[in-house]
Amino acid sequence: MARKSFDLIVFDWDGTLMDSTATIVRCIQSAAKDLGLPIPDRKVASHVIGLGLSEAIRMAMPGLESHVYPRVVERYRHHYLAQDEDLILFVGVREMLADLSQQGYFLAVATGKSRVGLNRALHSSNLLSVFDATRCADETFSKPHPAMLHELTRELGQDLKRTVMIGDTTHDLQMAINAGAAAIAVDYGAHPASELIALHPIFTASSVIALHTWLNDNA
Structure with missing residues (x-):
């Protein structure tokens, strides 16, 4: 069955998936x-x-x-x-990722963390095998430069127009804008909702549960 909007879902890490x-x-x-x-x-x-x-x-x-x-x-x-x-994932993250993976979406991470830092976090949260690709700030340009999304889509053979970036900061949303991808905001992380909404994301989620529901209904 054809997807509604997206094939590749890219997540920020800190403040989006992990409560850090x-x-x-x-x-x-x-x-x-x-x-x-x-x-x-x-x-x-x-x-x-x-x-x-x-x-x-x-x-x-x-x-x-x-x-x-x-x-x-x-x-x-x-x-x-x-x-x-000792940091933990937000409630519902593990279930959301498992569900999206089972549905056949490509899943990726674009983060300001270093490669060493992200690998530690993926290992401690037992999510090493969940993501199809990841990019870190010490491997390419930092957000909001679009390089992370350009590189992820090239690596996975995906179209930026069918890619959505999900994050808790204006840096994440601006990166998506700069790359020509869609953006979803989560307002439970680092930046206030008003700053996120000003960048016109296609959806603003108040919780992981709300994000999961929206993705199931719209992505």
Whole structure:
């Protein structure tokens, strides 16, 4: 049976599939505190989630001398690695992915995480075999550059016009716009619903359950 709209569904990771937003914010703030630097507030630290780590730190803490940023990144990784294996998927994620896979959709991840970080997360959540392809920020251009979606569609032989990007940040939605793909927002992650809606996603989900239902009915 022909699909309604999409063949390839691409997910962001942090704040979309994994409940990690608050942890990432705390780790950014802890890294700044360790080095005696001004501590970004929650709004600022949340806004950079989804970008590659080095870019995110520079955006969250602008104006530092260039040699300081690698030290901030090191401290962030120290804090994050101490707890990333304890992070959990949002309720309903595992069931949604299993259902979509069974229906024959191509599934992919486009994330600001590093390859090492994503592999750790996929392993700890037992999702290594679920996705057909993945792209990380240290392998190509960071969001909102469209490269991740261009590369994923080429690898899987898919059409961008039948691809949808799902994410919790404006970086995700803008990447989809830049690539010519559709975009779905989830408003339970890092960026506020008002900022997401301003980019006109085709749907905004308030929970994984709502997202799963919409995909079953419309994708």
